[in-house]
Amino acid sequence: MTLPLLAALLLAPGAHQEPDGSRTLGIVPPYHAEPAPPAWLRSASLNRARVDCRHYVYEVYAGAQGRWLVRYILFPETGPDAHERETCLLYGTDPKAEPEGLVASEIVFKGREAEWRGVAYVLVEKRDLLRPTK
Helix, strand or coil, rough: CCCHHHHHHHHHHCCCCCCCCEEEEECCCCCCCCCCCHHHHHHHHHHHHCCCCCEEEEEECCCHHHHEEEEEECCCCCCCCCEEEEEEEEECCCCCCCCCCECHHHEEEEECCECCEEEEEEECCCCCCCCCCC
16 A cells, blocks of 8 residues: 555655656665755766666765765676775865765765764765666
8 A cells, every 4th residue: 555655756746856867766765854955966976976887875965064975885786896886075065166086985984974084974865776777
């Protein structure tokens, strides 16, 4: 009974559309908190992250002074890159400014928090996504 309701909610007008046509996994609900990331952040970060696999996780952490730490966890299925990879980017308030590429191993992720160079960030958005098959 709840499965049709969930499908209706996900497909309803106004449901969140991913810029690459991805859809959320039905078993992992998206996470949203305040402050909400700016609308431009998802598209801008997707272009920089070079997502080249079907399954990936998108996370956004809010920091002080309008800074956004974006993390992509990629799960390639086959081939030489068939191991988990991370791409982390740091954005400011200007959508036209280049993000700073971060080294994922220098960031400490614990639950819904991240810390990079002594600065704390709080998880405000997370989606486990599948890109459409070609």
